Amino acid sequence: MKKIVACYKWVADEADIRIDEKSRALNFDRVKYKISEYDRNAIEVGNSLKDKYSCEFVAVTCGAQVESSLKDVLSRGPTNVYYINDEILADADGGVTAKVLAGIIKKIGAVDLVICGEGSGDEYGQQVGPRLAALLGYASCTFVTKLDLTDEGLMAERKLEDGIEVVQVQGPAVVTVLPDINTPPIPTLKQILGAKKKPTTKLSLKDIGLSRDACAPKLKNIGVLGTVMERKGICMNIDGLSIQEAAEKLAKRLSADGILG
Amino acid sequence: MSEDRFDVIIVGAGPAGSTAAYILAGAGKEVLLIERGDEPGAKNMTGGRLYGHSLEKIIPGFAQEAPLERRIVKETVSFLTSDTSVSFDLQSELLGSGGKESYSVLRAEFDCWLAKKAEKAGAILVTGIRVDDLFMEEGRVKGVIAGEDIMEAGVVILADGVNSLLAQKIGMKQELKPHQAAVGAKEIIELPGEVIEDRFNLHEGEGAARLFVGDCTKGRIGGGFLYTNKKSISLGLVFTLSDLQSWEKTVPEMVEDFKHHPAVSPLIKGGRTLEYSAHLVPEAGYSMIPKLYGDGVVVVGDAAGFVINIGYMVRGMDLAIASGEAAAKAIISAHDVYTTQALSRYRKLLEESFVIRDLKQYSKFPAFLNNKRIFNEYPQLIAELMTDFFSVDGSPVPPMMKRILKPVKKVGLMKVASDVWKGVRAL
Numbered sequence: 001m002k003k004i005v006a007c008y009k010w011v012a013d014e015a016d017i018r019i020d021e022k023s024r025a026l027n028f029d030r031v032k033y034k035i036s037e038y039d040r041n042a043i044e045v046g047n048s049l050k051d052k053y054s055c056e057f058v059a060v061t062c063g064a065q066v067e068s069s070l071k072d073v074l075s076r077g078p079t080n081v082y083y084i085n086d087e088i089l090a091d092a093d094g095g096v097t098a099k100v101l102a103g104i105i106k107k108i109g110a111v112d113l114v115i116c117g118e119g120s121g122d123e124y125g126q127q128v129g130p131r132l133a134a135l136l137g138y139a140s141c142t143f144v145t146k147l148d149l150t151d152e153g154l155m156a157e158r159k160l161e162d163g164i165e166v167v168q169v170q171g172p173a174v175v176t177v178l179p180d181i182n183t184p185p186i187p188t189l190k191q192i193l194g195a196k197k198k199p200t201t202k203l204s205l206k207d208i209g210l211s212r213d214a215c216a217p218k219l220k221n222i223g224v225l226g227t228v229m230e231r232k233g234i235c236m237n238i239d240g241l242s243i244q245e246a247a248e249k250l251a252k253r254l255s256a257d258g259i260l261g
Numbered sequence: 262m263s264e265d266r267f268d269v270i271i272v273g274a275g276p277a278g279s280t281a282a283y284i285l286a287g288a289g290k291e292v293l294l295i296e297r298g299d300e301p302g303a304k305n306m307t308g309g310r311l312y313g314h315s316l317e318k319i320i321p322g323f324a325q326e327a328p329l330e331r332r333i334v335k336e337t338v339s340f341l342t343s344d345t346s347v348s349f350d351l352q353s354e355l356l357g358s359g360g361k362e363s364y365s366v367l368r369a370e371f372d373c374w375l376a377k378k379a380e381k382a383g384a385i386l387v388t389g390i391r392v393d394d395l396f397m398e399e400g401r402v403k404g405v406i407a408g409e410d411i412m413e414a415g416v417v418i419l420a421d422g423v424n425s426l427l428a429q430k431i432g433m434k435q436e437l438k439p440h441q442a443a444v445g446a447k448e449i450i451e452l453p454g455e456v457i458e459d460r461f462n463l464h465e466g467e468g469a470a471r472l473f474v475g476d477c478t479k480g481r482i483g484g485g486f487l488y489t490n491k492k493s494i495s496l497g498l499v500f501t502l503s504d505l506q507s508w509e510k511t512v513p514e515m516v517e518d519f520k521h522h523p524a525v526s527p528l529i530k531g532g533r534t535l536e537y538s539a540h541l542v543p544e545a546g547y548s549m550i551p552k553l554y555g556d557g558v559v560v561v562g563d564a565a566g567f568v569i570n571i572g573y574m575v576r577g578m579d580l581a582i583a584s585g586e587a588a589a590k591a592i593i594s595a596h597d598v599y600t601t602q603a604l605s606r607y608r609k610l611l612e613e614s615f616v617i618r619d620l621k622q623y624s625k626f627p628a629f630l631n632n633k634r635i636f637n638e639y640p641q642l643i644a645e646l647m648t649d650f651f652s653v654d655g656s657p658v659p660p661m662m663k664r665i666l667k668p669v670k671k672v673g674l675m676k677v678a679s680d681v682w683k684g685v686r687a688l
Binding site for chain 1: 300387389409
């Protein structure tokens with residue numbers, strides 16, 4: 001029985017991030033977290049392969065506050081989730097994340113296929129998949145829009161700028177998938193209830209033999225500023241103007257501002 | 262618990278559903294609480310005010326832990342014409358104490374908190390799932406259907422809100438009629454806490470509630486409301502759906518006009534709109550209460566039409582909480598036999614509580630409010646009267662009685678007298 005792992009990142013829901021109009025700083029006060037959208041595709045690939053070939057299928061994640069993600073991911077198909085929850089991973093870059101994930105996957109052992117989203121929903125660095133392949137000594141296969149298992153490994157279609165490439169991989173591989181590959185279903189009532197009974201496996205950095213020094217990111221984010229749309233806050237029909245008149249007034253105003261050509 | 266069966270399934274994690282779940286789980290029942298939104302409260306909307314008495318009974322001292330915004334100590338009712346506002350203002354320490362406490366709340370936070378309380382008591386909360394239908398066998402409710410899943414239960418509590426499709430599907434409730442519901446539309450406008458306290462003359466943590474009658478609904482049956490939150494203001498309108506077809510303006514346009522009214526705009530000046538929402542509000546009071554219980558099923562909260570609207574006061578959440586409590590108690594005392602007969606105790610408990618008593622008390626009020634003079638002529642009358650009292654421009658001053666009667670006569674003395682009489686009787 002083949003063993004499949006899907007990796008996912010627990011990211012801030014971008015819909016909840018607010019931008020301070022003056023400083024343009026990002027405000028995370030009311031932010032909720034979610035499984036990165038691209039990783040949902042990866043999880044669904046693993047889930048459908050599990051159903052098709054009766055593979056063993058588990059999920060893997062790491063981060064600073066990933067415990068709240070466990071029920072969610074388990075409702076999407078995997079039979080277990082292996083994770084490391086450590087504050088030190090709050091600022092992890094792609095390199096650190098790949099090291100930790102590789103450690104967990106080695107700990108699971110004899111994994112045939114690792115599936116990741118092409119990039120994460122928050123930073124989209126596209127680093128983790130290929131780095132993971134290097135660390136595990138697996139083949140790396142990116143931009144995948146179609147995937148099937150073969151006896152020796154896998155067949156994949158890669159969507160490139162100028163066409164579709166079909167590749168065959170021998171032996172274990174790390175595959176990164178594009179959103180086109182599937183439409184992840186919303187978990188059903190029974191899947192959600194079932195998830196509450198599934199096991200989870202908590203590991204520590206020590207368990208995978210990684211020192212805290214090794215978890216210091218080399219890439220550091222020194223600032224993110226949002227884009228702000230400048231609004232003048234002018235209301236055209238405030239004096240009870242008809243829509244017709246207001247539209248004319250607006251057109252005049254826009255052409256005076258040189259916006260209409 | 263077997264794989265697919267619970268003692269109780271509750272549809273909707275609003276105040277009514279979560280209260281029932283909290284009490285039932287506490288009594289050792291296997292409870293499944295299903296919410297359609299991604300989080301409890303995500304789909305819910307309120308003007309913004311919770312009268313605390315019914316929850317205090319269930320969770321004593323809840324105000325210490327619940328995410329409440331401000332304790333209301335100030336009530337203002339304003340009559341608006343397009344350019345004038347006449348207000349009655351009550352500020353009293355007695356308003357916010359001795360069991361009469363009420364609070365402004367934001368539902369996204371409050372409903373989450375209450376659902377988490379139910380979860381901690383042992384209920385299983387599942388969010389992001391819509392219940393499509395009830396699972397029936399031999400004419401009785403045996404569970405719920407969500408997508409392809411059937412989940413069985415001894416009894417199902419319908420707490421699925423004002424337009425309860427599930428109650429309609431099994432014939433406990435008629436489809437909503439336009440006169441039975443109003444539309445509520447509201448903006449949450451962000452302002453610093455100190456600015457709110459300065460503008461509304463409040464101490465830290467204290468809040469103000471305001472109601473507006475007249476021009477804000479353009480003379481239609483309904484009114485405007487404003488509640489102060491910690492760092493925002495909830496501002497909106499509620500108006501009847503009965504004459505919706507004849508409206509010239511859309512609901513968002515009406516809200517926008519309301520924000521620009523000279524009596525309102527200084528209150529929200531400099532604020533930024535964080536969210537806009539709209540929702541149906543049950544309006545018909547006692548007369549719209551559906552069949553409240555059946556074989557294997559009870560209906561609570563907005564789904565049961567438990568809202569009291571008496572113009573200067575709109576109550577829903579305290580009734581919802583009390584109805585959730587009554588449903589839970591009836592279910593506990595039914596001892597796993599959820600027949601119509603056993604669940605009739607729910608109605609009995611409601612009759613003994615303030616829920617049915619208050620709904621009956623105000624049962625004539627929806628009809629009384631169905632009088633356009635209240636929203637047109639009277640605000641105009643009061644505005645004219647008061648403006649006249651306070652105007653000095655050197656012209657001769659007529660005798661007081663004449664000054665009062667002049668605007669009253671415009672409406673018709675008998676009509677005014679009859680409306681006042683009806684109003685007092687309805688209350």
